[in-house]
Amino acid sequence: MLKNDYMKEMENSLDLVKEEVNKEVVNGDLIKAKNAINKQLKNLVGLEIETIDTLSFNSIEDIINRDSYYNVWKYIALGELLKLQGFVCLKEKDELMMIKYYQKSLQAFYKAYDEEDLDDQKYLDDANSLMNDLREYDLLMEDDKQIFKLYELTNQFDKAEDVLFYIIEKSNNDKDIILEGLEFYNRLKGKTKEILINGNLPENEVEDSYTELKKLLEKCK
Incomplete structure (x- = not known):
């Protein structure tokens, strides 16, 4: 067929x-x-x-x-x-x-x-x-992560971000999950402005959230 x-x-x-x-x-x-x-x-x-x-x-x-x-x-x-x-x-x-x-x-x-x-x-x-x-x-937690990943795969970056911060809070600011979040924002930094806007997470919000997670990571050390 x-x-x-x-x-x-x-x-x-x-x-x-x-x-x-x-x-x-x-x-x-x-x-x-x-x-x-x-x-x-x-x-x-x-x-x-x-x-x-x-x-x-x-x-x-x-x-x-x-x-x-x-x-x-x-x-x-x-x-x-x-x-x-x-x-x-x-x-x-x-x-x-x-x-x-x-x-x-x-x-x-x-x-x-x-x-x-x-x-x-x-x-x-x-x-x-x-x-x-x-x-x-x-x-x-694995199901939450799967939802996060599927939102990212389908370019729904604002929803992925919502789930990411929910997971971080749920994990009591687990260092490994914060690092996964930073990797997420690094991936977004490699995308065009148009793709980010279409995903409802413009470049300035990506930078702001990345900075927020970096500060949170410092507190975990």
Whole structure:
């Protein structure tokens, strides 16, 4: 199958399954909603939900990467479908499972955007919605860092900065995290003014925040 054909199939399948899941949720048939999600997981990603439940994301990544074709779009499909699965779990009032699926969905979106500079706003909007939902919870530090990294990857520098300072505060000004923050601002210094403005973090704010972190680092010594 050609790449464009796969992308069209994926997009159509995701649109249809979202409609079906929303319909079944309204009807109160959450089993049918989950079955619809699992069907598209097998179709688009090649994995069933039971397999995903038992594997770490690294193991899922290994399986997907065995096939070198359309991996970016498989990660997008995985992110979208696990987000849907988490949504159904929320309707079941199973918050722990919702967070579990959202965490793996986040990792899938990160892999997609890390591998390719995607410009499809629809999927970015879904990734942003996912991150907004996750930020309502007290997550593991690694999840917070993943959100920070995904915001940076997608050039949402103001949001990345918000998460960075949240992580620094949460870690009680951990020196290593402050150093990661300084590296973030150094990366931003290498970008054009236009890119920084589009990312809602202009050059002067980058410099101000960098200086603030340098002072904070000095206090940690």
